[in-house]
Amino acid sequence: MIEIDNLHKKFGDTEVLKGVSLSIAPGEVVSILGASGSGKSTLMRCMNGLAGLNGGSLLIDGLDVSKPRELREIRKRCATVFQHFNLYPHLSVLDNITLAPMDVLGRKKAEVEAEAYALLKQVGLADRADAYPGQLSGGQKQRIGICRALAMQPRYLLLDEVTSALDPEMTGEVLDVLAALARSGTTMIFVTHEIAFAREISSRIVFLDDGVVRADMPTDRFFAEDGGYGDERIARFLAKMRNK
Amino acid sequence: MFWDGFLVTASVSALSIVGSFLIGVIVAFGAVSRRPFLRKAARGYIGLFRNIPFIVQVFFFYFGLPEIGVYIDAFTTGTMALSIAVGAYAADVLRSGIENVDTGVIEAAEVSGLSRFKIYRRIILPIALRVSLRPLGSVFINLVLTTSILSTITLNELTGNAKIVASDTFRPFEVYFFLLLFYCVLTYLLSLLINLWHRRLNRFMRGAE
Ligand SMILES: Nc1ncnc2c1ncn2[C@@H]1O[C@H](COP(=O)(O)OP(=O)(O)O)[C@@H](O)[C@H]1O
Ligand SMILES: [Mg+2]
Numbered sequence: 001m002i003e004i005d006n007l008h009k010k011f012g013d014t015e016v017l018k019g020v021s022l023s024i025a026p027g028e029v030v031s032i033l034g035a036s037g038s039g040k041s042t043l044m045r046c047m048n049g050l051a052g053l054n055g056g057s058l059l060i061d062g063l064d065v066s067k068p069r070e071l072r073e074i075r076k077r078c079a080t081v082f083q084h085f086n087l088y089p090h091l092s093v094l095d096n097i098t099l100a101p102m103d104v105l106g107r108k109k110a111e112v113e114a115e116a117y118a119l120l121k122q123v124g125l126a127d128r129a130d131a132y133p134g135q136l137s138g139g140q141k142q143r144i145g146i147c148r149a150l151a152m153q154p155r156y157l158l159l160d161e162v163t164s165a166l167d168p169e170m171t172g173e174v175l176d177v178l179a180a181l182a183r184s185g186t187t188m189i190f191v192t193h194e195i196a197f198a199r200e201i202s203s204r205i206v207f208l209d210d211g212v213v214r215a216d217m218p219t220d221r222f223f224a225e226d227g228g229y230g231d232e233r234i235a236r237f238l239a240k241m242r243n244k
Numbered sequence: 245m246f247w248d249g250f251l252v253t254a255s256v257s258a259l260s261i262v263g264s265f266l267i268g269v270i271v272a273f274g275a276v277s278r279r280p281f282l283r284k285a286a287r288g289y290i291g292l293f294r295n296i297p298f299i300v301q302v303f304f305f306y307f308g309l310p311e312i313g314v315y316i317d318a319f320t321t322g323t324m325a326l327s328i329a330v331g332a333y334a335a336d337v338l339r340s341g342i343e344n345v346d347t348g349v350i351e352a353a354e355v356s357g358l359s360r361f362k363i364y365r366r367i368i369l370p371i372a373l374r375v376s377l378r379p380l381g382s383v384f385i386n387l388v389l390t391t392s393i394l395s396t397i398t399l400n401e402l403t404g405n406a407k408i409v410a411s412d413t414f415r416p417f418e419v420y421f422f423l424l425l426f427y428c429v430l431t432y433l434l435s436l437l438i439n440l441w442h443r444r445l446n447r448f449m450r451g452a453e
Contacts, residue, residue, distance in 0.1 A: 075357035132448030
């Protein structure tokens with residue numbers, strides 16, 4: 001369970017998150033939409049402890065992100081996939097995937113490697129285990145990024161615009177992997193500009209607007225005329241995204 | 245005779261390369277530390293030892309310290325002085341390598357739960373080393389050349405030996421010309437090795453993000 005209560009985050013004098021409250025239950029697939037600059041990435045960075053809080057609270061399974069010891073535990077349960085992949089350039093694909101499970105979770109090498117191969121197979125990259133990130137295409141790198149996150153067997157998966165840095169022809173291969181994940185019951189918090197895809201895979205949509213939650217509702221309602229779509233700012237955002 | 249000198253030069257060089265590398269790593273991490281005290285101390289170290297002529301440092305250790313009762317032999321003094329002085333250069337090169345490591349990559353390691361120490365050891369240092377290998381190579385080549393200064397504190401390495409041979413044989417031209425060639429070949433070979441190593445380590449690094 002992720003419980004965010006009245007979360008505030010400032011950078012210098014500008015307040016980026018102005019009292020965000022949100023809770024996400026295990027098994028949910030929640031998409032976070034919103035214009036660029038609305039604070040989506042900042043919210044994600046608060047969840048995995050990359051950004052500190054200036055007010056309010058953020059608990060994951062009852063653990064407090066602002067307490068270093070509890071954050072360490074949170075990081076075992078909560079994995080992140082990045083927009084720019086952020087793979088370790090000096091490590092092979094296999095080592096990228098197995099490093100943290102072995103080191104942080106203290107699991108056995110043979111076991112973790114077997115799992116890594118299974119994950120690679122799932123994303124269609126079984127033959128690239130010995131490659132280095134520099135030898136892969138963007139779409140392949142991001143699929144490895146997803147494998148690296150999943151190898152931690154996380155309860156929560158944070159994905160921040162994971163297809164934005166990809167060429168259109170590679171977006172599909174990554175979205176396919178994510179769709180399969182969403183069906184498998186992994187809890188996903190998914191920041192995206194792929195509206196159609198968000199509509200397809202998520203059970204719930206959260207709309208961030210200038211640092212506040214403007215809508216938080218089941219996907220069907222969000223896209224209904226008398227639901228989120230009825231909100232003039234949301235309608236404008238959706239229209240703009242559609243015209244892109 | 246010449247061979248003895250070479251052995252001294254080689255062992256002083258090897259030991260000081262290891263020593264200055266270790267000092268360099270520690271000081272470089274100090275220089276990028278979030279703790280102001282560590283930062284200042286490390287940057288002070290780098291600034292200090294790069295701004296004193298090496299020969300003055302060596303004289304201080306070898307001729308100055310005995311005055312206050314600290315006696316160290318020429319070999320040890322030379323190795324220590326080189327490690328300390330070149331450590332400052334190595335630290336500076338490594339610091340810039342560390343600062344250039346993609347913050348996104350470091351953040352990925354952080355959120356995966358790796359400890360600070362492990363992040364330095366498994367992610368930041370290996371990436372920084374790959375970037376810094378070439379400039380670090382120049383620093384170490386310079387170190388090898390600087391060993392010749394140790395002849396001034398009675399250490400009979402290559403240059404010290406050559407001096408003796410030159411005065412024994414009265415053929416300074418031939419002796420020093422040979423010495424000159426020898427240093428050239430030695431550093432050229434070293435730089436070749438470093439380039440090869442650099443290329444090997446970096447063969448997959450491009451476009452990795
Ligand atoms: N490290 C930072 N320092 C200063 N301002 C920041 C920083 N990160 C984000 N911001 C600002 O916070 C606002 C929200 O950013 P972000 O969370 O990245 O939005 P989104 O992901 O929705 O596009 C933007 O105005 C951005 O400029
Ligand atoms: Mg963003």
